[in-house]
Amino acid sequence: MSLLDKVPGDLRLYIGGLFTLRRKAALQDCGITHILSILRLPLDKELFESYVHEVVEADDVDDENLLEHFPACNKFIQEGLDAGGGVLVHCAMGKSRSATIICAYLTQRNNISPHDALSQLREARPFCEPNDGFMKQLELYHAMCTPENVDETPAYQRWLYEREVELSRACGQAPEAEKIRFEDEHEKESSAADFELRCRKCRRALATSQYLVNHKKRKETNPGGQASRQTDGCSHYFLDPLSWMRPELEQGKLDGRLECPKCKTNVGKYAWQGMQCSCGDWVVPGISLAKGKIDEVKSRPPGAVNLGIRMPPSMGRKPGPGQQNL
Template identity: 65%
Template sequence: MALIDKVPGELKLYIGGMFTLRRREALEQANITHVLSVLRLPLDKALFAPFKHMVVEVDDTDDENLLEHFPATNAFIQEGLDGGGGVLVHCAMGKSRSATCVIAYMMHRYGSSAAEALTLLRQARSICEPNEGFMKQLELYEKMAMPLNVEQVPAYQRWRYQQEIELSRACGQAPEAEKIRFEDEYHTDGNAAFELRCRKCRRPLATSQYIVAHAVSDTTENSSCRRPPQACAHYFLDPLSWMRPELEQGKLEGRLECPKCHTNVGKYAWQGMQCSCNEWVVPAISIAKGRVDEVRKLTDTASSAIRLPPGASVRPPSGLSRQNL
């Protein structure tokens, strides 16, 4: 008799593909009471008649959002285990989608990393291999500390925004206005190291926590085809609320003006642009370093001190000694 693959450990948790559902004797022996189907194919309802059944309709593609379903699939698996029965998680082949949901449950239950859970799962089913997109979602789930409500976590919200931007870019279009996430309307952390001010009118345009970091490209590969790197000439930023009138016009690219003096301070390109350091940034919302000043914020101690010219010292008022100061 063909057996079904059981996740290592004390849990009555099993994984498989569509053909696993045909192994009725093995399912009965495992006391399967709950079946989680993670696929979009038409399903024969007769196969699931004896079980409590949950379906998550997703394709096995990198851009599918399986992360949003983790709290619900975790709860379903837990319900089956708490009831004393066995739980089968399956997709078409028992390789990617089902593995992703089982790994998410193991992470949530044991606090393990995505890599650790995958290694353990492969002891039961060696072909398990979440696609690249699902693996990144599991890694994000790990960084988010496996919350009960992923949609309320800023990291998830930002990831969803990036997914929308990537979809728009792939279609050669600007994102829809209502899908643009203006970061300063979500996060107003006052602990920024510095702010960027318009060089002409001194209007604050951004603070350091809204700067998008990017790595300088290595020029050793195909160096004959690439120009030597230079210092970055731009700050790349998250969308900010003062940019709203321009970014919501639906244009693929354009320029950014200071909202106070209307000086051209930068540009944007939803399809991305290449920085002077050779790195491509997508999407690219940039402020030219030559159009702004970087103003460092003083610490409380420094801001309360007397600022003096270089070499100058504090002289006590007439009639007072330094000891009396």
């Protein structure tokens, strides 16, 4: 296992492990001026006295949030390279955490996919392998177009919410009230909704198609274990949390019923630990409206507000004599 490897290309960017820090001659030969440490261990400050040094405290576990550090790490690496020096990114073994940070930098700098970045890195250090959680974070970072501020990115905010729900579910609890993300209180990236979901009794609008959660319908199997046909139809609409559900969802219960905020009719139910749809698939968390209590109303296209409405005879005609002041 090599202690220090140069990332392929014309950049003076290096990756290594913890023991690399004690090879002063090797660091000097590579012109290292900046060191980025990605680990949660006590470090001997004397090792970094002649370098510009930055630490990101992180463990090599799937649920560690490295994504929040990508922009700052990219900036540190770029500043070191722009200063004409060499940059070393290291963790304990130079395999997962440091590889993730370098892949994030290459993805942002070269506008390539995380998998292409990892392939490039492996040309120099074949055993580099970010853990599964870090790879998913790299893929999300790429899908978000590598923003300089991930905190304000809706996709990142939703990812944090999903992590919170999963953690609460693992503990057998409902998410804390302040952690619940009500999607209609955030700007949607998609276009206008195709249809509305209305309470069948009072016609109150409860949701639009933008907030539907898609899920896969399972295929039924015959006694021999072979798929026979795909189950048709679902008896529920599954949704993201919406603000009208707040009084119920913030009570801290694992499951319960949802009432129309206008007529108080029972229109659905929720279960933070998940719910099985009539099609056979599990949806986690399960927040649903019963199709038997809901009408699906197609949204009007832009500019079609007055379609189907008869206008008074005077509309569109010039006023006759003596009608100007009517």
